Amino acid sequence: MxxxxxxxxxxxxxxxxxxxxxxxxxxxxxxxxxxxxxxxxxxxxxxxxxxxxxxxxxxxxxxxxxxxxxxxxxxxxxxxxxxxxAKIQYQDLQDVLSHVVEKGESPLLLILDGVTDIRNIGAIARTAYCCGVHAILIPDKGVGALNEDAILTSAGALEKIAVCRVNSLMKAVDTLHLNGIRVFASEMTAETSIFDCDFRDPAAIIMGSEEKGIYPALMKTADTVFRIPMAGKFESLNVSVAAGMILYESMKQRMQS
The missing domain is CATH 3.30.1330.30 (Ribosomal protein L30/S12)
Known part of the structure; x- marks a missing residue:
């Protein structure tokens, strides 16, 4: 889609x-x-x-x-x-990770690669906040502006959740790995199902754009690539809908652990 x-x-x-x-x-x-x-x-x-x-x-x-x-x-x-x-205050990734760990929580982060539609970004932020995501990572280029329209679409969630703007998502993944965080990537042709993934430990999830998907070099940095099973054959899910499915699965696992 x-x-x-x-x-x-x-x-x-x-x-x-x-x-x-x-x-x-x-x-x-x-x-x-x-x-x-x-x-x-x-x-x-x-x-x-x-x-x-x-x-x-x-x-x-x-x-x-x-x-x-x-x-x-x-x-x-x-x-x-x-x-x-800027309408929101961008935060340093390492500072966010340290703060989460100091609170005794298991980090959960969302990485957006090439998502440019501000309504999708707003909807994703809204679901992310509701599902306990600690931070959203975005690149400094190739992403929709987090302006008043984006904040409105997010119902204010973009002002509540930490947002980290980085000049390289691949370097950000290196930082995540150094902090013991497992990186997952969503890809519709992957062999592993989302139901076989363990999101209870420190985790970061990469979501790509609907048209181009995740940048191949960034995809290679992921520890696990998984798919969302679909009963009907279709091109793809809307990225904000897919993010919601993944984040609710991660929240379910964390609530039951």
Missing amino acids: KSFRQQPQSRPKKSSLVIGRQKVISALKEGKQLERIYLVQTVHGPEIEEVKKLAALHQVPINKVPVEKLNGFNITDHEGCVALV
Whole structure:
């Protein structure tokens, strides 16, 4: 089943924007959490290079866009550079893991690879929070913006659950392995059934996009690849529905242990 057709996103409020090159540089230097930076494709110069350098340092994604994109924000003094203030507070992965272990709990994490539809992300976050997931991991590129629309779709769950934005999901998996966390990947052609997986111990589950699935190199890092059995032959499940099935199975196991 293909993902939903992308719907137009609402225009961000001016109060949620950092407008202009120097203001964006200052925000980055001050450590202000930014969702992403928009740079007009044709802009260049020392200030733009500094924006790129600082954005890479703080793992803030940059989108190269036509000038019409920024003009569509109903602003004119942008100098080809606008940042969107993050609506949620991203957390460090190792800090989250340490906190969970200190509480005496078994970590359960969800990794989203290439999931771009904000309604799917919101729905996944809502189910994840209800099922006891400790954190959602997303890459700093190739993921839908966690903006007001995403938070609304999640019914506020994105403001309650820890979200870790990383510059490499593969490096994040290395961190998980170093912390004794077993990594599972959902793939419809896998031989192992979800019912044969043990989610009671520390676990992280990778979910890929409906169209491309999990990136092959990332798939190879998984300790176990499993499938969700289906009675009828069909192309695939919606990613948020599949995540719900997997997370409720993990919650059931943990409640019964």
